Amino acid sequence: MATLGQLCVLAGLLICAVGTPIAFAAGASRSARGLVWSRRLALAFAGAMLAANLVMEYALITHDFSVSYVAQVGSLATPWHITVVSLWSSLEGSILFWGLVLGGFTAALVLLQRRGHEDYLAYTIGTLLATGLFFSFLIAGPANPFQAISPVPTDGPGPNPLLQNHILMIIHPPMLYLGYVGMSVPFAMAVAALLRGQLGATWLKPLRNWLMVPIGFLTLGIMLGGWWSYEVLGWGGYWAWDPVENASFLPWLTGIAALHSAVVQQRRGTLKAWTVILIMVTFLLTILGTFLTRSGVVNSVHSFTQSPIGPLFLSFLGITLIGVVVLLAMRIDTLVSEPAEDAIVAREGAFLINNLLLVTLTFTVLIGTLFPIIAEAVRGVKVSVGEPYFNRMAVPVFFGLLLMMGIGPALPWGRASREELRRALLRPLPAALAGGVLAAFVFSFDWQILLTGALAGYALWVTLDQGIRPARARARGGESVPRALGSSLTRSPRRTGAYLVHLGVIVTFAAIAASSAFQTASEGTLAPGEELLVGDYRLVFEGAEHERQPHREVEKAVVRVERGGRQLAILEPSLNQYDTQREPIMTPAVRTSLGHDLYLTLGGVGDDGRAGLRAILTPAVVWIWIGVLVMVAGTALCLIEPRTARSRAAATAAEAATP
């Protein structure tokens, strides 16, 4: 098995080594035959990666402990579905999986962009294969999961218990990888645009779509990570500005900025260089993030321990960084913006400010994340940058983003008269007032809450107003309201999707503000029958239960939840002690409602049967997840081809087919 896996990986490495120069040569000579071969090799690379991953899965499921990775993360006692996903539970496996995702994206690009774009495709494939070259080299050598082990162990330690503790840990990493690795595609497309020396509207459209896909996955991945941390780690929060969290947040910020810049370019033909630079920075940040988490240079709760791939990753990062700077310096001047007929005003201005805010936040978070490394290198001291720094820096930017989300879409494109501007900006003001009053009424008269409420109200009004505008026009034209809504969805899915994303962002922002400002906590050590009060809940500790499962010991507290004398639920927070691990892992019990979450953790059960319980009431948490899901749904909607464009494209194709 180990040999077969090795062979697949080596095949992938060979294909990339051959394919990279072929594809770049095809790009330089604009050879059609070269492009055909580049496509074939790209598909072959995807096939090799798929085969290697299948071999590993087979080895995992059959408990073939002669394969080093299986011996490292496998265990006979681990349930079947956990065994399947332990593919990405540890360093070597996750890099192998990374190879699969990269192969998948490469194949998808080749298969989906079958027609047109010959000018750019060969360079794009070449860049992707060059990335593949690095990763298959990692899998083949330094992070090889297919080493043969002898003598063959009879059992292994099993995967990281955190993975086994919750379903979210199973889906969070692949989503994040899809987001991270997916950024290679827009990066490769931007490299192609630079090498070609042009970024026209025809290439921009697929570029924008291929940028949106990983952003969607990244959004989902970050959210699932926060949700997982909330549901599993038992500290009652979902975001701690940990380096690893920051590493996933940074490319998200620049990716969003790149997307907005692409929208302006599509509309006005300006900001071309911005778009390209932001896409490249996004890709570089995914590599930097991976490096930071895999090399052990930053102190993080998530980071893998020191591993030999750190220096290699740094070399890859270095080569890519230098390559990007040189390429930009040489070719950026070829991307001339079409002359704008008027000064940057109105909506373009708002987009630009929005991008500046996003880039500022990126820099701030990046500096905070890297500061410990810099301080040690410069002054030889160890420092840490805590949550307060990030919160202090990020909150004003969040306000700015919320403001721009309200102002931007309200403004017209191009030049606008003073009167138009005044009318566009003043109209949503009552919504801002309502939002502020509502926030103050529901929560408190804190100025930050008031401001959040007002800005959210303003942005919400503008978003809804703009989002349903096509439907309203249709309804006014005589269509029935549901029909008008339906046809505006199919005819302008991108517009509707974009405003749906904004809606999700507003909901998420507001929920983050509310949940981080108003937490109530209460705790106590209770004997069976005793109670703990939090908010208007009465929590009665009924007793502790102990259970022995195949791979872990579970200590569980049974708690009856009452409010107003009525029993609402039985919650069972637990402590799980995995056989192969020293520290027990806390599993909170959460009762979610639309208004707030009741979050219960068990600190431990004493010999006398008394349990240490902690209860936290947090408002609006569920709206964070809902908001993000709305964002992801909106992103998906943006990817749909509008009905009219689709039928027009079909008509053109049919026309071309007839002799």
Next chain:
Amino acid sequence: MNRRVLLVGSLIVVPLLVFLALSFGKDPRAIESPLIDAPAPGFALFDLDGQPVDLAELRGQPVMINFWATWCQPCIVEHPALQAAARRYEGRAHFIGIVYQDDAALIRSFIASRGGWGRTLLDPDGETAIAFGVYGAPETFFIDADGTVVRKVTGAMGIDFVSGIIEGLL
């Protein structure tokens, strides 16, 4: 060739790579303190009630100094252990918590809901944390009865661990 792009790009890229390369082989968690076997840096701070506390006046008994914050998860984890230790050695050792990069109001509400231990001191400008070379929270220093730092611990501690160290100093 756009020289401006090249210049700005190099100014960002080169130092970044140098810093990252320099950080290899250094474990961010392994922190040796030059304070071990040296006299503890003196401090005079106010506690949450506004009462002054001077380290020099605590001589004669072992002192545990714990730098913590409400935003730090391991601090929350070790909080019950420190409470238990402070109770167990009441009158025989001093337990001092020093607030690290946090807000006094948050600390107050934290202690109000979970109970405190020993004395909690405010370090508004972080001068004491700097004097002790604190890198992150939680970090704990154990000082013997003569005022000499004997041990530094990074990360959360359990009750048995704390007791083991204190017993050795009594």
